[in-house]
Amino acid sequence: MLRGVNRVLLAIAGLVLIALGGSVLAIGLGAPAPSWWLHHGRHDVLLNEAERTRWRDDGWWWPVVLAVLAVLVLLCLWWLVAVLRRRRLAEILVDTGDGEGAAVRGRALEHVLAEEADRLDGVAQAHVLLTGRRGSPRTRVRLTLEPHVDPGTALHGLTTGALTHARDSAGLTTLPTEARLRAVKHRPERVS
Structure with a gap:
């Protein structure tokens, strides 16, 4: 059962990432953005200057964000290796x-x-x-x-x-x- 749950979670995560990445790519190449989308056009940025400089005076903010993202990437890589590793000898x-x-x-x-x-x-x-x-x-x-x-x-x-x-x-x-x-x-x- 654990293997089935793992596959379902991987499939959902993959579909979400493909949908988000594909939509960002499509909008970046000039496709019209849907009304519910976060950004409204091709030249809209992910973080505007106000969002980027909001916590500039707090020296802890960006190192914490980068550390959390690094840990998240390492956990995802660990999960991928655990899924792909063959435990049984063929x-x-x-x-x-x-x-x-x-x-x-x-x-x-x-x-x-x-x-x-x-x-x-x-x-x-x-x-x-x-x-x-x-x-x-x-x-x-x-x-x-x-x-x-x-x-x-x-x-x-x-x-x-x-x-x-x-x-x-x-x-x-x-x-x-x-x-x-x-x-x-x-x-x-x-x-x-």
């Missing part, structure tokens, strides 16, 4: 040993890792995410454990089982992993 390069290489889809490896981790004793649910680079992937594993399971045993089973199989099958020397373990939360039930 494919992994596998050395086939014959001088050629193969590519394994990241989601396929995630799916296999999650299924093998789900089969471990006491694991209720497993989620796997591949990150990093194509030649040196990293994994993030989130295991939901049943109440009777020792976390150390589950972690040992994950590292010696699913992660070792994935590392060996992909021909990787290392497969750094961040594992997060949590217990299943059951609803309390009334006993009669």
Whole structure:
């Protein structure tokens, strides 16, 4: 849902900026200005002299305005980078040993890792995410454990089982992993 809200906000911001920029450009090129527009003609300025010199005696005004605009630009750039950054690894390069290489889809490896981790004793649910680079992937594993399971045993089973199989099958020397373990939360039930 957060991704959908983010896309809607980006679309609205983009449409507003395109409409404002396009209308300013059109009026600047000689198109007639609408009656509700802030400026009335081609030679009208954004800030007239009275508006520019209103706070001239206050030395804090323009530095504050410029600092706020700089922070706003930095926040917008941060948001853009966060939206465009790919969190999930699309494919992994596998050395086939014959001088050629193969590519394994990241989601396929995630799916296999999650299924093998789900089969471990006491694991209720497993989620796997591949990150990093194509030649040196990293994994993030989130295991939901049943109440009777020792976390150390589950972690040992994950590292010696699913992660070792994935590392060996992909021909990787290392497969750094961040594992997060949590217990299943059951609803309390009334006993009669």
